Amino acid sequence: MTSRPSVWEDIPKINRDLLAPLQTTTWWYGLWVGVLACFVAAGAGAWTYQIQTGIGQTDLHHPIFWGSYIGSFVFWIGVSHSGTFISGVLRLTNAEWRRPVTRLAELMTMIAIMVTALFIFYHLGRVWRFYYLIPYPNQREIWPNFRSPLMWDATAIFTYATASTIYIYLPLIPDFALARDRVQGWRKTLYRRLAIGWHGSQAQWHTLETAIRIITPLIVMVMISVHSIVGFDFGMALVPAWHSTIYAPYFVVGAVHSGLGMVMIGLYVLRKVYQLHEYIRTEHFEKLGKLLLVTTLLLAYLYFSEQLTIWYGNIPDHLAIQNALLYGTYAVPVHGGLYLCRPPADTGLAWFSNNGHWGS
Amino acid sequence: MSRDPQTPQGYSKTADSPYKWEMVVDLDRCTGCEACVIACHAENNIRISGEEEAAQGRAINWIRIERYWEGEYPDVKVKFLPVLCQHCDEAPCEPVCPVYASYHTPDGLNAQVYNRCIGVRYCGNNCPYVARQFNWFDPHWDEPLAEQLNPDVSVRSGGVMEKCTFCVQRIRTGKENAAKEGRRVKDGEITPACVQSCPTSALIFGDRNDPKSRVARLKKSERGFHLLEHLGTHPSVTYLRRLAE
Numbered sequence: 276m277t278s279r280p281s282v283w284e285d286i287p288k289i290n291r292d293l294l295a296p297l298q299t300t301t302w303w304y305g306l307w308v309g310v311l312a313c314f315v316a317a318g319a320g321a322w323t324y325q326i327q328t329g330i331g332q333t334d335l336h337h338p339i340f341w342g343s344y345i346g347s348f349v350f351w352i353g354v355s356h357s358g359t360f361i362s363g364v365l366r367l368t369n370a371e372w373r374r375p376v377t378r379l380a381e382l383m384t385m386i387a388i389m390v391t392a393l394f395i396f397y398h399l400g401r402v403w404r405f406y407y408l409i410p411y412p413n414q415r416e417i418w419p420n421f422r423s424p425l426m427w428d429a430t431a432i433f434t435y436a437t438a439s440t441i442y443i444y445l446p447l448i449p450d451f452a453l454a455r456d457r458v459q460g461w462r463k464t465l466y467r468r469l470a471i472g473w474h475g476s477q478a479q480w481h482t483l484e485t486a487i488r489i490i491t492p493l494i495v496m497v498m499i500s501v502h503s504i505v506g507f508d509f510g511m512a513l514v515p516a517w518h519s520t521i522y523a524p525y526f527v528v529g530a531v532h533s534g535l536g537m538v539m540i541g542l543y544v545l546r547k548v549y550q551l552h553e554y555i556r557t558e559h560f561e562k563l564g565k566l567l568l569v570t571t572l573l574l575a576y577l578y579f580s581e582q583l584t585i586w587y588g589n590i591p592d593h594l595a596i597q598n599a600l601l602y603g604t605y606a607v608p609v610h611g612g613l614y615l616c617r618p619p620a621d622t623g624l625a626w627f628s629n630n631g632h633w634g635s
Numbered sequence: 636m637s638r639d640p641q642t643p644q645g646y647s648k649t650a651d652s653p654y655k656w657e658m659v660v661d662l663d664r665c666t667g668c669e670a671c672v673i674a675c676h677a678e679n680n681i682r683i684s685g686e687e688e689a690a691q692g693r694a695i696n697w698i699r700i701e702r703y704w705e706g707e708y709p710d711v712k713v714k715f716l717p718v719l720c721q722h723c724d725e726a727p728c729e730p731v732c733p734v735y736a737s738y739h740t741p742d743g744l745n746a747q748v749y750n751r752c753i754g755v756r757y758c759g760n761n762c763p764y765v766a767r768q769f770n771w772f773d774p775h776w777d778e779p780l781a782e783q784l785n786p787d788v789s790v791r792s793g794g795v796m797e798k799c800t801f802c803v804q805r806i807r808t809g810k811e812n813a814a815k816e817g818r819r820v821k822d823g824e825i826t827p828a829c830v831q832s833c834p835t836s837a838l839i840f841g842d843r844n845d846p847k848s849r850v851a852r853l854k855k856s857e858r859g860f861h862l863l864e865h866l867g868t869h870p871s872v873t874y875l876r877r878l879a880e
Contacts, residue, residue: 329793330754331771336692338765340756400754400769400794407734407753417751423733425757512761513727513866 289554294457296549322397330400341398345508348394349526350533351387352432352505357534358384359439359498361563366491372562375554379545380538381443387537388436395429424504424511431504435497442494445487448473502527516585516596525577532570536624539563568625575618652741653819654810656801657843657850658830660717661875663858664837667700667715671829671838678802678828680788682774695768697799698829714877717838719829720745720766720799721862721870728758728767736796743871744801754794763863767798801840802827822848843871 325332335342358381365373396402408429410419419426452473455466473479506522539560546555585597600609675681675698684694698719705712722745729737729745736752739745759767773793776784784790787804791797802825809825822841830838841850850873853859858876861869 329770329772331693331793336771337769338692338759340759340769398755400756400796401752401792404753407751417735420730420733420735422730423757424731425733425755429733508757512731512757513763514760517760 290453292551292554294454297454297458325397326402344394344398348391348398349505351391351394352502353526353530353533354537355384355387355391355435355439355534356498356502356527356530357387357538358382359442359494360531360534361538363442363491363495363498366487367495370562372558375551375556376538376542376559376563377446378443379541380534381439381446383534383538383541384439385436385443387534388432388439392432392436395432424507427504428508431497431501435501438490438494438497442490445483445490448483449475499527502530505530515590515592516600519581519584521577521581521584525574525581528570528573528577532567532574532621535563535567535570536621539567539624564625567621571618571621571625574621578614578618652743653844655743655843656722656806656871657841657854658719658722658801658827658872659839659850659853659859659875660872661837661839661853662714662716663875663877664835665700665715665717666835666837667702667713668834669700670832670834671698671717672696672700674828674832675799677783678785678788679800680774680784680790682770682791683776683780693771695770695797697766697768697797716874717829718764718766718862719872720801721764721868721872722799722801724869724871725867727761727763727866727868731757731761733757742806744803744806746800746803747796747798749789749791749795749797752795754796756796758796763866763868767796770795770797819845 333342333344361373361380362377366377396405399405408419408426419429421427448470451466451470452475455463455470458466503523503526506524506526509517510519510522512518542555542559542563546552582597582601585593599605675696676683679697681695681697688694698717701716701718703714703716705714722743724739724743726737726739726745729739731737733755734751734753736748737745737758738748754769756769759769770791770793774790785804787808805827806825809820813820813824820842822845825840827838827840830840839849839853841848843851843854845851853875854873856875858878859873860876861873
């Protein structure tokens with residue numbers, strides 16, 4: 276966008292367009308908030324019921340101790356990687372086209388990581404004792420067990436949540452200042468506090484850019500380590516077919532993949548609802564589509580090598596799991612849902628977006 | 636940090652205590668009568684699961700009899716294998732617990748601290764013997780069954796992992812009695828409920844550190860083996876093979 280000659284003249288218009296939703300509230304916005312509040316209430320009710328009656332309501336049973344909560348946990352932390360990948364990696368590689376996509380992706384990171392944290396609590400058998408996981412000084416001098424991959428996991432997620440909050444906040448400072456100058460009432464106070472005295476001087480821009488340059492490579496490293504550690508939850512266990520080194524890279528690639536998909540869907544909705552066709556263009560879907568294609572192919576390769584290693588290794592315990600997955604009880608969901616649908620569907624999505632089908 | 640797969644080390648803390656509890660299971664003597672299972676339920680306040688819960692795979696047993704069929708009917712043989720917590724010296728369930736609820740006692744027992752457990756269930760995943768049992772719901776006893784609960788054993792609430800303790804309450808009493816008299820625990824003085832009730836004496840319990848104890852001698856038998864030995868968990872339960880017939 277910066278390469279377009281008319282960019283300086285466009286600035287007032289860009290500000291007007293992008294800040295418009297801050298100044299007007301439509302009736303369907305209220306409706307949508309109401310609908311989502313109903314979902315939250317239903318979820319809170321279900322969770323209360325589970326706490327009152329027992330974790331057995333998950334329908335898990337011996338010897339399957341982890342199920343949909345851990346699955347959802349992995350999915351949401353995956354989605355949270357979109358922001359960091361798109362804005363972090365693309366910032367490092369100076370990919371200028373990323374700009375309109377960045378903010379949405381970063382926001383999605385923060386929201387997704389908050390949802391992720393919820394699943395830790397849903398999963399606990401005695402959630403009212405969750406604070407045993409926190410290293411606080413106590414009379415009995417018991418600390419959490421840092422040998423446990425779950426503890427690494429909790430630490431990693433906390434680090435990632437903190438880092439990504441800083442990461443979204445820093446580039447937001449000038450935008451908070453913009454909003455501060457355009458709204459009234461309590462929001463003006465809020466934005467003034469958030470903008471921490473930003474007035475757009477050369478020195479301030481210089482400091483801000485230095486700060487962003489420092490945090491970007493750091494957060495990319497945190498992102499890769501966080502999802503490796505989520506993979507370790509499984510890879511470190513003795514469970515046949517979990518005990519594998521493939522999980523760390525597998526989960527990182529899978530995370531970036533699902534994150535990209537989520538960002539594309541989010542962008543599409545945002546663009547339609549707020550009429551941002553001028554800013555989020557077909558070009559962006561094309562480029563995201565190419566990235567999606569790359570991660571799809573990587574993921575397909577990892578699906579293949581995961582099974583190949585087990586099959587070739589021929590260890591009976593592992594092979595029993597593989598047989599159940601590929602030929603036995605789980606064959607239909609695995610083949611139908613994962614292998615047959617996922618790579619072709621994702622490749623299709625990539626192709627679709629890459630050919631401008633998302634329209635203008 | 637290198638770890639020798641042959642000798643237990645690392646976090647094994649057996650040196651702090653004079654005792655090292657061990658069980659021997661003589662498969663040649665086991666008839667699969669399940670008296671041990673019943674005795675264990677009565678001693679350890681194990682929750683009663685109805686037919687429905689059992690069908691859902693949620694029945695809790697600290698000791699179970701695995702059944703293996705060999706041959707075709709009518710020429711069929713059945714073999715029994717009692718399986719309980721193996722109290723591994725290198726227990727896979729211990730390092731994975733984020734709150735130290737799964738803990739190795741100085742006696743070499745793999746203890747589960749119910750009050751500390753928050754129910755993340757990683758230990759259950761990581762136990763290769765499927766010995767760990769989870770309370771998916773709060774326990775319930777129909778009247779008057781609640782009147783016969785063992786006062787020496789805590790009742791576990793919902794959301795907590797539990798498993799065989801080698802009847803730690805009996806071990807504790809035995810050790811206290813011996814300490815009062817200023818001596819070591821004698822061989823055969825402590826018997827877990829399953830050992831006590833086994834009609835064929837297939838289960839033997841004792842102190843491995845005492846070279847004259849029955850378990851120390853039986854452990855050296857040529858018939859001895861451990862379950863899933865290749866995992867390097869160093870179990871405290873030794874099995875004796877069936878004699879050839």
